[in-house]
Structure formats: C-alpha cells, structure tokens
C-alpha cells in the first residue's frame with residue numbers, strides 16, 4: 602500500500618478500516634477480457650437463467666419514456682401489491698435497492714458500535730460487511746452440519762446484542778431451517794433484539810416444513826423478513842427487494858432509507874412481475890430439474906455435496922478448490938469459490954439451463970483429470 606493510501610485509510614472509521622470488499626462472482630465480460638475466451642457460461646451468482654417475466658420487461662421498458670421524472674419515493678404501487686400478496690399493511694413494508702439495502706438499514710438504524718450482531722458461520726458474506734461498517738461486533742456462531750445452530754445463536758445473546766441475522770435457506774450452503782425450530786428461536790429472543798430472517802430464495806424452496814416467516818411478523822414486533830426480486834423473479838440487475846416487519850420497525854427502517862433508493866424501472870418491473878406466478882413456477886421447475894442434474898453429476902463423479910434448498914449447491918472436492926475454479930475459468934465456466942466462507946474445498950454452483958449444467962459437469966470432469 603502506498604503512503605498516501607495508508608494515510609487515507611487512517612482517516613476512515615475503525616469499522617471501515619477493518620472491511621474487505623465483497624468479492625462478487627466474476628462477470629462474463631471480465632473473463633472474456635482477461636482470458637480472451639468466448640462462449641462463457643456463468644453459474645456463479647445464483648442468477649435466474651430464464652430471466653424475468655415478459656410482463657416485468659415490458660413494464661420496465663415503458664418507464665423509459667418517463668425517465669426524466671424521479672421515481673415514486675414511496676413506491677406506492679409496488680407496496681400496495683405486496684401488501685395485498687402478503688396480507689400486511691403498506692406501513693409494514695420497506696423497499697430496498699435489493700434486499701441487501703434492507704440489511705444495511707437494519708444495522709444503520711438499530712446497531713451502535715457498542716452493540717453485537719449475531720450470525721452463523723458460513724452465512725451470507727454481506728452480514729459481516731454491514732456489521733463491521735458501523736463498527737459493531739460480529740458474533741459468529743459455529744455452524745451445525747453446515748447450517749445455522751439456532752441453540753448456539755440463542756446462547757450467544759447478551760445485553761449488547763441488538764440484531765440476529767438468519768438466512769433461510771442459507772447462501773452459500775443451501776441449508777434450511779424448519780418452521781418449528783425457527784419460530785421457537787424467535788419466540789425466545791428478548792425484545793431488545795431484532796431478528797432478520799433473510800428469505801432471498803423463498804420461492805425456490807419446496808420442502809413442506811420450510812416456513813414463510815412473514816405471517817409471524819404479526820406476533821413478533823422485533824422480526825424483519827426480507828425478500829428479493831433478484832433471484833426467482835430474475836431482476837438482479839435492476840436492484841429491488843423489500844422488508845416486512847411491524848409498522849414501528851418499518852418506520853425506523855424508512856428513516857434511514859434514501860428517498861429514491863429504488864429506481865422507477867425496478868419499481869415497475871417488480872410490480873408487474875408479481876402478476877406472473879406462472880413464470881415463477883417455470884423458474885422453480887427448471888431449478889428443480891437442474892438441481893437433480895447437478896446432484897446426479899456429482900454422484901457420478903464420486904463427489905460429495907451439501908443438499909441444497911436454493912438454486913445453487915456446494916460441491917466438496919475433498920481438496921483445495923481454487924485451482925479447479927481457475928481451470929474451470931479456462932474452460933469458459935464461471936462458478937463461485939467459497940474460501941471466503943471458510944469453505945476452501947467447496948465450489949458453489951448455481952443451477953443453469955440444462956445445457957449449461959451439462960457443460961459445467963463435462964468441464965468439471967475434464968479439469969478433475971488434469
């Protein structure tokens with residue numbers, strides 16, 4: 602680091618000084634540029650290979666005639682539609698520039714540097730970033746069978762705890778929590794502690810015991826449930842997600858929200874996307890088939906994996922995965938290394954189109970022999 606960079610770093614808040622930026626999946630363009638290869642497939646960011654509903658695309662395109670206007674800072678139409686869908690009041694909804702925005706609001710609005718934020722080992726990397734950014738203490742509880750150990754999380758609560766972040770299902774492990782165990786934890790949490798249940802992959806989960814946490818908001822005023830249009834709805838590039846909580850909590854979250862945090866194309870596309878349940882059903886069916894294809898492929902290759910309820914799966918190579926990741930890049934296949942999640946032997950693969958899954962499995966077979 603240069604002397605100047607060091608001097609600037611010392612000006613940053615202590616929390617920010619400790620941050621490392623989030624490592625996103627490698628963009629296709631970047632791989633093209635760096636390796637000069639074409640015909641690349643990306644199964645690295647849990648994106649939806651079918652894209653959004655045509656209704657959502659049409660709604661977004663229509664907005665471009667009005668692009669000189671600010672978006673509706675209240676997101677009236679989208680909130681109205683969401684309130685109807687989830688049987689909550691509009692005052693219980695907070696709209697975000699992606700659901701990551703809601704996580705950041707929760708931390709900024711409720712967590713001081715004296716507070717502690719609890720989340721699990723192998724949980725979503727954004728949690729550590731938003732916690733450290735405000736200078737709070739991240740309390741990371743050990744995982745159980747790659748998933749959240751709710752008893753360990755409960756025992757980690759102290760008088761300083763202000764927030765517990767739970768991912769269901771979890772990214773990157775794909776593990777999920779059952780309704781009874783999760784609600785029991787929420788019930789046991791003291792009222793000075795807020796609980797976020799991050800349901801980014803909600804639509805994909807087909808397990809009968811998997812809960813929808815939104816109805817619980819009526820019983821637990823300290824609960825925030827987050828959802829996103831980035832995954833099953835296929836709108837990751839537009840950035841829109843939301844939180845549902847008690848109205849008093851939503852009021853606080855909305856205080857730290859920038860008035861125009863969700864752009865007009867995103868608002869229009871998300872609202873329209875909610876009218877196309879058939880599209881989401883197709884996406885979910887494709888994922889189910891893709892998951893079977895990947896699981897069968899791993900089994901054939903003699904590789905272990907963590908069973909996943911999401912649209913991605915972690916495969917265990919049994920040795921350091923980084924060189925395999927690199928070799929896959931040279932084959933034009935982008936997957937996600939998860940060493941930053943303390944999983945150096947795993948690669949996370951998003952389900953793609955059948956031919957993409959096939960190409961990935963063939964490339965994996967090839968590079969494992971190299």
Ligand SMILES: *Cc1c(COP(=O)(O)O)cnc(C)c1O
Nearest residue numbers: 699700701725772801829831842
């Ligand atoms: C992808 C993801 C999100 C959603 O991020 P957006 O900001 O809505 O795109 C949230 N939580 C988890 C665990 C995720 O994997």
